[in-house]
Amino acid sequence: MKIESMAQVRLGLALVLFSAILWGTTGVFVRALYGMTATNPLSVGFFRLAFAVPVLWFACWLVLKQRMFRVKRHDLLVMLLIGGLLALYQVCYFSAIVQLGVAAATLITLCTAPLGVALLAAVVLQERLTLGVMLAGGCAIAGTILLIGPQSNGAANANRVLGVGLALMSALGYAAMVLCSRRLAGRYHPLQSVTISFTAGALALLPCTLATGWISSYSIQGWMVLLYLGLIPTALAYSLYFRGMRHTSATVASIATLLEPLTSTLLAWWLFGEQLGSLGLIGALLLIGSIGLLYRQR
Numbered sequence: 001m002k003i004e005s006m007a008q009v010r011l012g013l014a015l016v017l018f019s020a021i022l023w024g025t026t027g028v029f030v031r032a033l034y035g036m037t038a039t040n041p042l043s044v045g046f047f048r049l050a051f052a053v054p055v056l057w058f059a060c061w062l063v064l065k066q067r068m069f070r071v072k073r074h075d076l077l078v079m080l081l082i083g084g085l086l087a088l089y090q091v092c093y094f095s096a097i098v099q100l101g102v103a104a105a106t107l108i109t110l111c112t113a114p115l116g117v118a119l120l121a122a123v124v125l126q127e128r129l130t131l132g133v134m135l136a137g138g139c140a141i142a143g144t145i146l147l148i149g150p151q152s153n154g155a156a157n158a159n160r161v162l163g164v165g166l167a168l169m170s171a172l173g174y175a176a177m178v179l180c181s182r183r184l185a186g187r188y189h190p191l192q193s194v195t196i197s198f199t200a201g202a203l204a205l206l207p208c209t210l211a212t213g214w215i216s217s218y219s220i221q222g223w224m225v226l227l228y229l230g231l232i233p234t235a236l237a238y239s240l241y242f243r244g245m246r247h248t249s250a251t252v253a254s255i256a257t258l259l260e261p262l263t264s265t266l267l268a269w270w271l272f273g274e275q276l277g278s279l280g281l282i283g284a285l286l287l288i289g290s291i292g293l294l295y296r297q298r
Contacts, residue, residue, distance in 0.1 A: 014244070021259055022233045023263075025233055030044060033222060043213070044094050045209075047229070048090070079197050083199065085174075086177060103269070108167035112171040115290060116176075120179055142286050146282050190242030
């Protein structure tokens, strides 16, 4: 029994690590799509969820059958809220990539998200805001400032400030989604929550996309990128992540998902020649260090 339990723990951690690597490919594929066609973040976000939803419904039906519809009313509202937050954070993230590039947008979004969870928990759940959390916040702020760096061009600097704001909004939306997801943990199958939430997110994005400019004309390569975004780093990655979380602690899983910004940064450097510079590297280390402080405190 002990050997079987250890095997489950190792499998769970492997699934979380693999899902983080898959998530790390999102930024470079989105940037490549921007280079192929004049699309916009809302259209990309909608198609990403729209391609993922049918696959998730099919998988959920295979696993749960009629049980997939057994959801309490107040829990259904939480799932719908998660879907709205999912739509918000990914659209803000895709918009930040335009202003900052893949590496900086991913590092700011994903490395400040755990801090957002801690701050929201202090406000919403009345958890004590400790010295360690405040120190982690200071490191995250300093890291963000160093990561974007000063620009001599005023317009470029304004764009980077806008990009940072979008990345921080994305992190806040992600953090709120994590807190909402905690309410459902253990009460529903992971596929059940993910399927309903992703459906709600796609439906929430549809009217916004139509109102701001529906982009539905893509090359074959563009449609392939959208299909990849919907199936691999969305439907597959989230399913693997929640499956792995059944045998992995939240702290270990959160640290393991640091592979996502690492993967994005390495791919951005390799494919697009993005470089953080010396100050940017120090900023990235401060951001990652802030997570270390936060989880050491927790």
